[in-house]
Amino acid sequence: MTAWADFEPVETGGGTTLRFTGALSLARLGDVATRLRGYTGAADRVDLQEVERIDTVGAWLIHEFASDRGIPIEGLSADQQRLLERVGEAADQPVALPARTHNPFTRIVAETGEAVVTAGQTLLGLLGFMGATVIAFWNVATHPRRFRFNATVHRFEVVGVSALGIIGLMSFLIGIVIAQQGAVQLRQFGAEVFTINLVGRITIRELGVLMTAIMVAGRSGSAFAAQIGTMKLTEEVDAMRTIGVSPMEALVVPRTLAAVLMMPLLAFYASLIAIIGGGLLCWVSLDIPPVTFVQRIREVVPITDLWVGLIKAPVFGAIIAIAGCFQGMLVEADAEQVGKRTTAAVVQAIFLVIVLDAFFAIFFSEIGWI
Structure with missing residues (x-):
């Protein structure tokens, strides 16, 4: 069975590395998300070399942390790299919300038109x-x-x-x-x-x-x-x-x-x-x-x-x-x-x-x- 997800800061010659271990998956995250969002220590890079498994939830969590601090992510396999790229694309894509009209007359006319079109098609x-x-x-x-x-x-x-x-x-x-x-x-x-x-x-x-x-x-x-x-x-x-x-x-x-x-x-x-x-x-x-x-x-x-x-x-x-x-x-x-x-x-x-x-x-x- 895969180990629970965890992370710890490690001092290296190039600064502080936040090293993750275990499985960064929804079933094995535990309290890592809460701890990571509350982490205030130094972090110059993120190391995922010892991560056994990562899913979309884990990739989203890592991407959110690294992008907020502007630090690189290291130790990625090819599959993990593709997953993080997809998560990054989805996160950067703006969400288009439908324009909301507050004019009752316009809404009534629009609904009437839709009803007429539907009746004609039927x-x-x-x-x-x-x-x-x-x-x-x-x-x-x-x-x-x-x-x-x-x-x-x-x-x-x-x-x-x-x-x-x-x-x-x-x-x-x-x-x-x-x-x-x-x-x-x-x-x-x-x-x-x-x-x-x-x-x-x-x-x-x-x-x-x-x-x-x-x-x-x-x-x-x-x-x-x-x-x-x-x-x-x-x-x-x-x-x-x-x-x-x-x-x-x-x-x-x-x-x-x-x-x-x-x-x-x-x-x-x-x-x-x-x-x-x-x-x-x-x-x-x-x-x-x-x-x-x-x-x-x-x-x-x-x-x-x-x-x-x-x-x-x-x-x-x-x-x-x-x-x-x-x-x-x-x-x-x-x-x-x-x-x-x-x-x-x-x-x-x-x-x-x-x-x-x-x-x-x-x-x-x-x-x-x-």
Whole structure:
């Protein structure tokens, strides 16, 4: 085992030499650093000839002492000489500190600009990923043997069947809330019967599909991002590419197809449950029997409202699945990225769903489907 580091002043013909012995390493320094910094005696040179081993910490300590006193270092081997030169270069290099701005307005403008640039880059990347998804669908359509039936059916269960409970409960409560709030406001004008119109049209045309999309984004979109992100961390995606399997076809296509096909069914189911909830409240609170409620729904809700909801649903499903898979593919070699990308997938999907819903509202209004 190497000896503990130590030093002592030795008088020679040329003056006082500070001779070091032992191992100048972090594990064997002991109190040498404290003693050396407190040394006030004479020293004309530093001798390291009897040093058994020296590491970066020891080299830094010797360099600091010798440079402060302006004395030479002797007895160095070739390796020790190179180490001390590197330590000296690092010590002499100035540290550049980032300029700190104290102007709040400048900081706000800079952060806003960075956010805009990031949003633009993300949108551009998402558009590119959409194109890659379309190409993957085309490749699967032209080569049916590449289609992963079992994976797609499993996603049907995850996206659709497993979500029936939570979506049904949410829709039932939303139907009750819409009916109750609408009845309170319409009672002021003696028009409680129009609560049926409110419940029927708003749930079938808008809230049924919109709330379902938000629920699927929070539930399935986040799961897609987390699953693919974890596979990126464990290098499973790279392994798939190595063996000749396209991650777009194996991971993105089944999830996107499941979301596109299940969203219309879930939206119709949510609208139906919301109407049931609204009808139950009308029966209990407004004394409107279920038969009258159903008959009135058939009279006031045009079939175009149903088509509007069913047309929007698969588009929302595609956006949710693509956003989730896109954010999952962006995960790099950092476990923290999985949580960040999962959150970004949910936020991005919900934002795009609401923006598209606004465009759909304007479009259907322009073509007369009001």
